[in-house]
Amino acid sequence: MLVSEYFSNLGNDYAQVVPLTVFVAVLCLCLIIGHLLEENRWVNESITAILTGCLAGAIILVLSKGKNSHILTFNEELFFIYLLPPIIFNAGFQVKKKHFFQNFLTIMLFGVVGVFISLIIITAGSWWLFPKLGFVGLTARDYLALGTIFSSTDTVCTLQVLHQDETPLLYSLVFGEGVVNDATTVVLFNTIQKLDVSRLDSRTILPVVGDFFYLFLTSTALGVVAGLVTAYVLKTLYFGRHSSVREISLMVLMAYFSYMLAELLQLSGILTVFFCGILMSHYAWHNVSESSRITTRHVFATMSFIAETFIFLYVGMDALDIEMWRVTKLSFGTSMGIYSTLILLILLGRAAFVFPLSTLSNYMNRKAERTPVITFKHQLIIWWAGLMRGAVSIALAFKQFTYSGVTSDPINATMITDTIIVVLFSTLVFGFLTKPLIRYLLPHQETIKISRRESVPPKEDLDVPLLSLEESVGTNMSRAKDSLSRLIESPVCIIHFYWRKFDDAYMRPIFGGPVSTPMDC
């Protein structure tokens, strides 16, 4: 008897009760295991969640006597509407804006140009190699989709390994790239779906690029507007006088609204909600009461954490999708060939842009004294940390190769199982080696991290300001005199300087937040 049948025999009315109960229980379990393994030097949260998911899937498979391993079929709607927004919003809300904008150019190079390079290599490589392995039947659009799917890095997993305070440069680069990458791949994927692949020349490519930049700018603008409106409403009405509940609700709802509106208008919700998060932490967060500040900060992190764990659990459970495996009709050798090819192409595609673009970035920033150089060790870590593929890949694969999560076509089923295998392999193997790699390449940061963790009592965490823009007020004053000469050295610094002036003179008084010291760069 199927497990689900057994439970439905219990007589409950709602179809979702059983899967939800199981999922919540497994989530709790996962959380506790993740906590117990936190000090472990190999395992990270994603790996824990994926393995717990696999285990839960296996148990359900055994209980249902080999018929069914997952109780919820993969649902892109669930993923894109409910799970992704909190993760990206929290990323924008918690990011240290100073580092992010200091490295803006490099991040854009990695996140936009990098994805195009990776897409070309993976598409061309698979187009050339798949037929040689005896795997045919994919259309030109499928190959292009494949390139996009496997160019999408998994930010979530990476962030669990890198830490904002220890390696600020690496963190901001990898994280910033991840967000831009998310947006780029989703936008590119949608563009490819609409593309007329039969007539692919320079005249059809140009509008695609134009379309892409249009989406990029409008999505960002929408996020900025949503953030500013929230800040203005919070400042004008001053909710805190009566209830912090309303303040928190308004921030959560407006963030979600910006995402949904972007999706409705066919923009990139990811970019929108990311910039909404940045604007909210820059302005809106300063207009709420003390308790709301503490609460929002923790609540966004918690929502993001639950969504991430949920996604990885899901991926783990999905790996044992028996139906999908049955539909696939490839021999073991061919399958292994495809997996190896894809992983090789991912390694190559990423190397092909990380090292050249880093050098380019270093060359561009050679005059800026305070913009740190990306050393070769850093480049290695950036390359490695972005190799993991995650839930975005799976969601896009399901979108391209299935109809509502189901497919009966062997080729499509193969592509789904391939994606799952690549995601599992990259998260488990690459993820497993990331912590040791960072420790090996940057041994200094690791020791700082350990001593910091042990010495700082958890309570102090409470009052640490969220925003790094304000963090160096004290030290800035002493540096003020030599900063004018530095301003001339770097264009980024000049932009930053004028933005600061504008921010203090016009934005802060309207939208809230403390006025910063003007001479910091």
Place this chain on the structure above:
Amino acid sequence: MLVSEYFSNLGNDYAQVVPLTVFVAVLCLCLIIGHLLEENRWVNESITAILTGCLAGAIILVLSKGKNSHILTFNEELFFIYLLPPIIFNAGFQVKKKHFFQNFLTIMLFGVVGVFISLIIITAGSWWLFPKLGFVGLTARDYLALGTIFSSTDTVCTLQVLHQDETPLLYSLVFGEGVVNDATTVVLFNTIQKLDVSRLDSRTILPVVGDFFYLFLTSTALGVVAGLVTAYVLKTLYFGRHSSVREISLMVLMAYFSYMLAELLQLSGILTVFFCGILMSHYAWHNVSESSRITTRHVFATMSFIAETFIFLYVGMDALDIEMWRVTKLSFGTSMGIYSTLILLILLGRAAFVFPLSTLSNYMNRKAERTPVITFKHQLIIWWAGLMRGAVSIALAFKQFTYSGVTSDPINATMITDTIIVVLFSTLVFGFLTKPLIRYLLPHQETIKISRRESVPPKEDLDVPLLSLEESVGTNMSRAKDSLSRLIESPVCIIHFYWRKFDDAYMRPIFGGPVSTPMDC
């Protein structure tokens, strides 16, 4: 062209994007209007939400040219699985346990015996009066269901008018009754669905009562166990050392898990999650870090607030359900007759138990010096505050009279529209008059409330202890010497005394929380 068609022509992939976007936008609007009207002496949050919902429904109706007023059909699953649990959990988490347990007997009288009395009066009354109005076709089970549906009070709306600090007795009575009432009606409703109504005598009634008490006890036990497990895990593993995110996640997930498990086991999830909330605030809350305490307190309140507003918006939007109104085939006179009859029966049914049971409660507590007497003014307010009918009524009506929110039977459609009208009328009219009534009957509390609001700065709110058990530590010492003599006077006090001793000696050391002064009653 339908609005939904227009939006789907925009080409988005997901069916839920449009309704969700509209809903979130209307929620934001509602929140701001609610804030602006807060100082108003008539309107409360529920009324604002219902009216905003009606307005939004009307706009959609006009935009869709009279075809459709709501973009989401009413879904009991959404209500019972996602919206109700946070409301009830928050209620348990924030309730002042001292008052709740002090008045436990009275609350149980109102919440259990009261519902039975009200059920009998409404069922008998409608059975007798409906045929006289020319409305026939309801079965015996329908009449019984009707009695249950209209015996369910709406706690949410009431709590927005009464305040815990100003009228502790009234608040604990009305609120406590509301929670027990919620549980009783849902359990009774499910029992009636299974009942063989053709053979209704004393021998079939007794098992129903037994069943009811069995459900009551097992549901409570499940909630208590879930709360204790959470407290124990939090105390043993001490998550706070590393991340408050895990602590908050665990509390949220365990609370939700207890609800879902209760639903899965056919128990009353409402009771379970309520007691889980009480236990969590009594033990688990003390085991987490300072920032997690502030966060959880605000987060549960926020979730509850959003869910409540969502429900009232929904009810408002649902009122203009054109399809349902078309199916109904009654004349205007008959409809008005039915509405008036139902409202009259609700007024009668509630009066029939509030006044006698209050007198009974006063008689039982006559020897207990410190248990306050329920004066006639209090009784009037209790009677009035419980007249509002809310989302539980609507959810049960949809469960009884529709199949997945749709019905083509005129009689069933009439029952749905009747329920909506009664809910709207009671919330708007009775709700509208509650604030002035309380101000008229208890003028003193009102002035305290106003002065308190104006003088206390919002920041102090941050550190007010959540739990009232600890609140009177200072004053208790002076009363310690005469409390032994008082112990003998009241059985509630004796139970409380021994529970305190047991709690301090065994429970607190295992599950966490500060040890209280032993002699307080």
